[in-house]
Amino acid sequence: MAVLVTGGAGYIGSHTCVELINAGHEIIIADNLSNSSEVSIERIKEITGSDFKFYNVNLLDREGMEKVFSENSIDAVIHFAGLKAVGESVEKPLYYYQNNVTGTLILCEVMQKYDVKNIVFSSSATVYGMSEQVPLTEDQPLNPINPYGRTKLMIEQILNDLFVSDNEWSVALLRYFNPFGAHKSGKIGEDPNGIPNNLMPYVSQVAVGKLDTLKVFGNDYDTPDGTGVRDYIHVVDLAMGHIKALEKVMESNGVNSYNLGTGKGNSVLEMVTAFEKACGKKIPYVFVERRPGDVAESYADASKAKAELGWEAKKGVEEMSEDSWRWQSNNPNGFRG
Numbered sequence: 001m002a003v004l005v006t007g008g009a010g011y012i013g014s015h016t017c018v019e020l021i022n023a024g025h026e027i028i029i030a031d032n033l034s035n036s037s038e039v040s041i042e043r044i045k046e047i048t049g050s051d052f053k054f055y056n057v058n059l060l061d062r063e064g065m066e067k068v069f070s071e072n073s074i075d076a077v078i079h080f081a082g083l084k085a086v087g088e089s090v091e092k093p094l095y096y097y098q099n100n101v102t103g104t105l106i107l108c109e110v111m112q113k114y115d116v117k118n119i120v121f122s123s124s125a126t127v128y129g130m131s132e133q134v135p136l137t138e139d140q141p142l143n144p145i146n147p148y149g150r151t152k153l154m155i156e157q158i159l160n161d162l163f164v165s166d167n168e169w170s171v172a173l174l175r176y177f178n179p180f181g182a183h184k185s186g187k188i189g190e191d192p193n194g195i196p197n198n199l200m201p202y203v204s205q206v207a208v209g210k211l212d213t214l215k216v217f218g219n220d221y222d223t224p225d226g227t228g229v230r231d232y233i234h235v236v237d238l239a240m241g242h243i244k245a246l247e248k249v250m251e252s253n254g255v256n257s258y259n260l261g262t263g264k265g266n267s268v269l270e271m272v273t274a275f276e277k278a279c280g281k282k283i284p285y286v287f288v289e290r291r292p293g294d295v296a297e298s299y300a301d302a303s304k305a306k307a308e309l310g311w312e313a314k315k316g317v318e319e320m321s322e323d324s325w326r327w328q329s330n331n332p333n334g335f336r337g
Contacts, residue, residue: 002027006080012179018183019240020078031056047185069116076120105158118246123155123156126152135301178261182235183327204328206284209332217289228294234320237262256308
């Protein structure tokens with residue numbers, strides 16, 4: 001099966017490309033490299049021993065996307081491409097709506113033109129907003145609190161409406177929790193531009209000496225150690241979730257949403273301790289004020305993915321930390337090293 005992977009050079013996209021090739025699929029990557037590197041594409045080839053087509057193209061470039069579809073016989077799309085920094089989305093909402101929503105509209109229009117109606121969409125647990133309910137289930141109200149989360153929800157709604165208009169479409173909406181870890185080889189991993197937005201890449205950059213101190217936002221939550229609890233999932237487990245979702249969309253029509261998480265939470269301090277054990281170093285940290293909008297606990301009910309996709313997360317925080325440290329220590333400056 002030939003699968004177009006938009007954003008396939010990125011963190012989750014690159015790991016998914018490896019697993020797609022391992023599963024015997026042909027891949028085509030479309031990525032404008034705005035938050036990724038062409039080096040990751042070469043590393044995917046190294047890891048898998050396979051070659052594939054890569055198009056340096058923006059989804060907003062309709063002519064460029066038409067070229068991708070006209071030159072390849074594509075069976076399905078896994079759609080990762082999009083801007084993803086919550087803070088930046090608050091500062092530049094129009095940029096996020098234009099890139100994420102309009103880009104997806106153009107992708108869907110081109111898919112429709114070339115009669116490709118199978119898509120796995122990279123959504124996010126941010127669509128749930130500030131829900132105090134845990135674990136989070138797919139059928140609870142969706143109320144994202146920032147432009148990034150709202151772009152994800154808008155795209156979910158667009159894909160739902162697309163199916164209503166044409167029942168030949170088959171769509172999987174994958175709502176991830178907190179991806180962490182890296183490929184066992186240490187060749188691909190998370191390589192954020194500038195200061196990391198998320199906890200664990202920040203921790204790993206403190207460990208490797210790029211940043212001085214970790215700021216822990218709040219130590220007075222109603223949790224066992226006072227710090228926020230989140231659901232951390234190994235990026236390879238997450239990649240395998242996409243393979244299972246792809247199998248689902250190829251065998252049935254409709255729209256289905258799935259949480260991809262471990263189903264349990266770990267606190268900030270538990271994650272710091274796990275990473276200290278993996279890297280053999282102390283991670284200096286200071287407590288600072290809570291961030292607006294942060295809830296005490298957020299973790300997934302992933303039972304639907306287990307029941308309908310036959311998928312569940314298998315790797316724990318120790319393995320996530322070890323794999324992440326192998327990547328970070330081998331590539332202290334990421335792909336730009």
